[in-house]
Amino acid sequence: xxxxxxxxxxxxxxxxxxxxxxxxxxxxxxxxxxxxxxxxxxxxxxxxxxxxxxxxxxxxxxxxxxxxxxxxxxxxxxxxxxxxxxxxxxxxxxxxxxxxxxxxxxxxxxxxxxxxxxxxxxxxxxx
Amino acid sequence: xxxxxxxxxxxxxxxxxxxxxxxxxxxxxxxxxxxxxxxxxxxxxxxxxxxxxxxxxxxxxxxxxxxxxxxxxxxxxxxxxxxxxxxxxxxxxxxxxxxxxxxxxxxxxxxxxxxxxxxxxxxxxxxxxxxxxxxxxxxxxxxxxxxxxxxxxxxxxxxxxxxxxxxxxxxxxxxxxxxxxxxxxxxxxxxxxxxxxxxxxxxxxxxxxxxxxxxxxxxxxxxxxxxxxxxxxxxxxxxxxxxxxxxxxxxxxxxxxxxxxxxxxxxxxxxxxxxxxxxxxxxxxxxxxxxxxxxxxxxxxxxxxxxxxxxxxxxxxxxxxxxxxxxxxxxxxxxxxxxxxxxxxxxxxxxxxxxxxxxxxxxxxxxxxxxxxxxxxxxxxxxxxxxxxxxxxxxxxxxxxxxxxxxxxxxxxxxxxxxxxxxxxxxxxxxxxxxxxxxxxxxxxxxxxxxxxxxxxx
Numbered sequence: 001x002x003x004x005x006x007x008x009x010x011x012x013x014x015x016x017x018x019x020x021x022x023x024x025x026x027x028x029x030x031x032x033x034x035x036x037x038x039x040x041x042x043x044x045x046x047x048x049x050x051x052x053x054x055x056x057x058x059x060x061x062x063x064x065x066x067x068x069x070x071x072x073x074x075x076x077x078x079x080x081x082x083x084x085x086x087x088x089x090x091x092x093x094x095x096x097x098x099x100x101x102x103x104x105x106x107x108x109x110x111x112x113x114x115x116x117x118x119x120x121x122x123x124x125x126x127x
Numbered sequence: 128x129x130x131x132x133x134x135x136x137x138x139x140x141x142x143x144x145x146x147x148x149x150x151x152x153x154x155x156x157x158x159x160x161x162x163x164x165x166x167x168x169x170x171x172x173x174x175x176x177x178x179x180x181x182x183x184x185x186x187x188x189x190x191x192x193x194x195x196x197x198x199x200x201x202x203x204x205x206x207x208x209x210x211x212x213x214x215x216x217x218x219x220x221x222x223x224x225x226x227x228x229x230x231x232x233x234x235x236x237x238x239x240x241x242x243x244x245x246x247x248x249x250x251x252x253x254x255x256x257x258x259x260x261x262x263x264x265x266x267x268x269x270x271x272x273x274x275x276x277x278x279x280x281x282x283x284x285x286x287x288x289x290x291x292x293x294x295x296x297x298x299x300x301x302x303x304x305x306x307x308x309x310x311x312x313x314x315x316x317x318x319x320x321x322x323x324x325x326x327x328x329x330x331x332x333x334x335x336x337x338x339x340x341x342x343x344x345x346x347x348x349x350x351x352x353x354x355x356x357x358x359x360x361x362x363x364x365x366x367x368x369x370x371x372x373x374x375x376x377x378x379x380x381x382x383x384x385x386x387x388x389x390x391x392x393x394x395x396x397x398x399x400x401x402x403x404x405x406x407x408x409x410x411x412x413x414x415x416x417x418x419x420x421x422x423x424x425x426x427x428x429x430x431x432x433x434x435x436x437x438x439x440x441x442x443x444x445x446x447x448x449x450x451x452x453x454x455x456x457x458x459x460x461x462x463x464x465x466x467x468x469x470x471x472x473x474x475x476x477x478x479x480x481x482x483x484x485x486x487x488x489x490x491x492x493x494x495x496x497x498x499x500x501x502x503x504x505x506x507x508x509x510x511x512x513x514x515x516x517x518x519x520x521x522x523x524x525x526x527x528x529x530x531x532x533x534x535x536x537x538x539x540x541x542x543x544x545x546x547x548x549x550x551x552x553x554x555x556x557x558x559x560x561x562x563x564x565x566x567x568x569x570x571x572x573x574x575x576x577x578x579x580x581x582x583x584x585x
Contacts, residue, residue: 002584029584030490056490057583058405061430061476063483066499090498098499102484110563111483 029057068096137470138285157187163575176573228260325349330423333365337518343391419443448513472539473556474565
């Protein structure tokens with residue numbers, strides 16, 4: 001695993017100290033990472049889920065995209081998810097909901113895994 | 128002296144140094160250069176990263192044995208910085224000779240006196256001296272193993288490429304009959320430079336195969352070809368030298384290119400790499416080349432190419448063609464691109480030409496791409512005439528710039544041909560002073576082997 005990827009996982013652990021981190025080497029320097037549990041707020045049921053993603057070997061140049069959360073997450077207001085949040089995905093062999101949040105054109109510089117997770121959580125909170 | 132070294136400058140650094148050494152006063156001036164280090168053809172390649180101009184009277188003072196000398200406190204500041212930054216230390220002064228220059232006995236005596244101690248302070252980094260004539264450079268570089276290196280050649284990399292030697296005695300050895308018509312344009316000296324030149328072609332598809340043939344027919348002597356793909360029937364409309372049998376037998380594209388090259392120039396040396404350019408072991412091979420042609424269409428190839436240009440000061444060009452159509456198939460734009468990339472002139476990263484989402488996508492397996500609804504993309508349109516525009520302009524620029532055949536060429540410009548409107552657009556790349564990839568004040572610039580390239584493992 002490349003140093004930049006290892007460092008990003010350490011940063012995730014610091015940012016989300018309550019979450020256990022599991023990871024799998026992707027064979028070319030990157031890693032598949034799952035944080036569990038992560039709070040996604042009272043607008044969802046359950047309020048905690050896991051969040052998973054692939055940190056590519058070309059990180060921090062490459063984006064972290066897409067991000068996955070647990071398959072049982074629902075909105076408490078009963079509204080169904082619509083794209084870019086879609087059911088029926090899998091991540092690391094487990095069923096998942098895929099959250100396809102791309103960076104904006106203004107965020108095309110070096111990437112940060114922690115920032116990406118926080119942005120996805122912020123997106124879900126405002127959904 | 129026990130060996131040879133090479134030296135590379137970015138054009139803007141060389142111009143700044145030259146103006147300091149030769150301000151028109153016919154006097155002697157001094158400077159210290161700090162340089163990254165790489166190996167090239169079993170020679171030490173010194174890549175100038177920092178220029179510290181010695182101020183007259185304080186940093187560059189009257190000498191005790193020679194005419195002038197760097198002040199000890201200036202030397203100390205520079206050698207400790209070289210040690211801390213893991214860069215080579217090179218003290219520079221000038222003579223007023225022109226095409227031939229060398230150290231005086233006083234110069235060499237001062238090296239014998241001072242450099243053993245500087246080597247100890249530098250903790251393993253090379254230390255040495257350069258002496259500049261107006262169009263010549265000589266070196267005396269000391270290595271930790273006790274060997275000393277003189278200069279083989281120095282290269283100044285801007286849009287135009289300038290090569291300087293200790294003396295101008297290049298041996299001209301050309302096949303006059305084969306190259307008779309082009310010798311009339313650039314002479315035996317130019318032909319000899321082409322024969323010595325080592326180019327890398329990244330991607331041997333529609334554009335890269337054309338580049339390979341043109342360079343071989345010009346007489347370029349050394350090729351590194353990188354492509355892990357094989358010929359398919361749908362390639363036959365574009366790949367030079369490929370036939371139906373190549374598609375049926377899935378011949379590697381690099382093998383087709385080698386065949387074409389050797390047909391044109393039987394004495395050419397060809398190294399073939401059937402692997403992913405993004406792998407670290409493959410990308411490292413580019414450091415030893417003189418010019419890069421990027422004719423692959425992946426973002427990871429762009430990222431690696433861009434890094435090699437700035438980390439190893441190797442000039443390069445990114446080539447491409449693109450066709451855009453609306454959903455009904457009406458053509459919106461048909462273009463060819465020729466984007467030279469040079470140290471100090473902006474880069475593909477800070478010009479937004481390396482897409483971070485595409486990098487993420489390219490890191491996925493085929494199954495992941497399907498599962499994550501990237502979909503199965505239709506291949507992009509590709510037409511030999513569009514490829515040929517890009518290839519011929521890029522190779523023509525290489526010829527004129529590598530041989531120094533045009534002067535006052537100005538700064539680097541991207542060249543875009545929009546064929547529907549018959550327009551040729553020239554765009555000066557933007558330069559981000561804080562760009563991690565190309566800024567001379569940031570991490571990658573001229574670091575050579577001292578830092579990692581942005582590659583995948585393998």
